[in-house]
Amino acid sequence: MLNCLVILPLCADNESPVNPRPEFSLQKATKLALQHYGVTVKEISALPSYMDQNFLVMDEPGTKYVLKIMNSEESKNTTLLGLQTLAMSFLRCRGIPAQTAIPTTTGQLMIMAETDCGHGAQTYCVRLMTYLPGKTITQSPVKTQDLYHVGKLVATIDKTLQQLVSPNLDVLERDGILWSLSNIPLLEGYLSVMDGDPLQEVVKAVIEQYKSHVQPKINTFQKVFSKQVKRLDTEPSILYQRIIHGDLSDQNLLVTPVDSGLHEVSGVLDFSLLMNGCYVFELAITIMYLMLENPHPLDVGGAVLAGWESIMPLNNNEKDSLFLLVLGRLCQSLVYGRYNAKKYPDNKEYLLTTAKSGTRLVTKLWKLGKTEVERKWFTDASTFSVSQ
CATH class of the missing domain: 3.90.1200.10 (Aminoglycoside phosphotransferase (APH), C-terminal lobe)
Structure with a gap:
């Protein structure tokens, strides 16, 4: 199931050739879910995305989540990402079936993960999102x-x-x-x-x-x-x-x-x-x-x-x-x-x-x-x- 379509603002051809798209392995995504959210992953699979990386995650009790890893370019603007997260929760509280972020074990709605996906070390914003049916x-x-x-x-x-x-x-x-x-x-x-x-x-x-x-x-x-x-x-x-x-x-x-x-x-x-x-x-x-x-x-x-x-x-x-x-x-x-x-x-x-x-x-x-x-x-x- 496709759970996200993210459109990255384009860059001019003379800007950095570094690919901002994350390329986390299933193993690394599984580790993120456990380490930061306390989710023991029973099943995990990749979901399509425009410039980010999304994983469908199911824990041992059978609860589903979407682990969303933003591209490194958009991950730089944490204020904007925080406002997007706020807007989702704001709408959900008012009856709109918006996807929302789940807090980490320390109460954060998003974390920054630094890793090398083959293009040098870059920082990616990570959020665990609610899974919505349909x-x-x-x-x-x-x-x-x-x-x-x-x-x-x-x-x-x-x-x-x-x-x-x-x-x-x-x-x-x-x-x-x-x-x-x-x-x-x-x-x-x-x-x-x-x-x-x-x-x-x-x-x-x-x-x-x-x-x-x-x-x-x-x-x-x-x-x-x-x-x-x-x-x-x-x-x-x-x-x-x-x-x-x-x-x-x-x-x-x-x-x-x-x-x-x-x-x-x-x-x-x-x-x-x-x-x-x-x-x-x-x-x-x-x-x-x-x-x-x-x-x-x-x-x-x-x-x-x-x-x-x-x-x-x-x-x-x-x-x-x-x-x-x-x-x-x-x-x-x-x-x-x-x-x-x-x-x-x-x-x-x-x-x-x-x-x-x-x-x-x-x-x-x-x-x-x-x-x-x-x-x-x-x-x-x-x-x-x-x-x-």
Whole structure:
């Protein structure tokens, strides 16, 4: 079972060639679980991951966990990792089925392990996470009613995160991260990986459309606000901000079957792209990934949109930008996936997961065009019935 999809912010080709991806053996992972968490491992197996390393662990009584080892690059930002861990627990306490970290025997929610995985000694953040039941949406025959409830849950997650309080929320100002939908134009610096592929022209056209039709509207999107509050002169300022998960994809949402062949979300995974951002970005990301493996991809947008707007209605500029934001995220996934596959060929198959159906999808959406696709989405959303 796939339990995590982590997307590492890319580095320029002239930066350090050291591979940040951990390569812990089963034996070393077993030792970490026992040494730091007191877990005597009965069974352990590797789980797929983008740039981290995940292990499915079962102890002697039969309890399952996920041992998550972050790549060495992201492990450097312990403040951000701590905030991601806090957000998971915060949501879980408010009824969202988020994966959470389990304390070590000394009460820590994460540890730093230094080891040499064949690229010199590096430090990796290690967390033991709760195991959540279910299968990814990719692996499940979800219906449009299920997608409505996914859209509703995704909006609820972002609305709930408005209440998150921490003195470290400023680390979520991640304006430079390539995977932010505010940074679609940065794709131009990576298009050489698509040289010779006709799809490159489509990606270029999406970027140009984004720059002319979306970028000028971003300041009108519902997004981040912040204020500083001091309750006492001796206390640090507390920063309140709007936050998005940033990667609520088909791989990061687990579902379990319920009555009448429907499904409910049983797990929300991977908070590595937690950031300040526009709410419509979250919606576009979710629609894009849920379209990938759906046998009727054009039916996805309306159902997810209806669920989302039951919690947070879009304004007119957000509605007018949704199609290009969905295409933008799809182009990001295709281009950056191909870039990372060249850089880390040992994980090529997983890094190119989106490319399997994404190439066909982006071509289809671009051919249909903004007007037709948006008409389909918004008509479906306006006529959607949860009982259908």
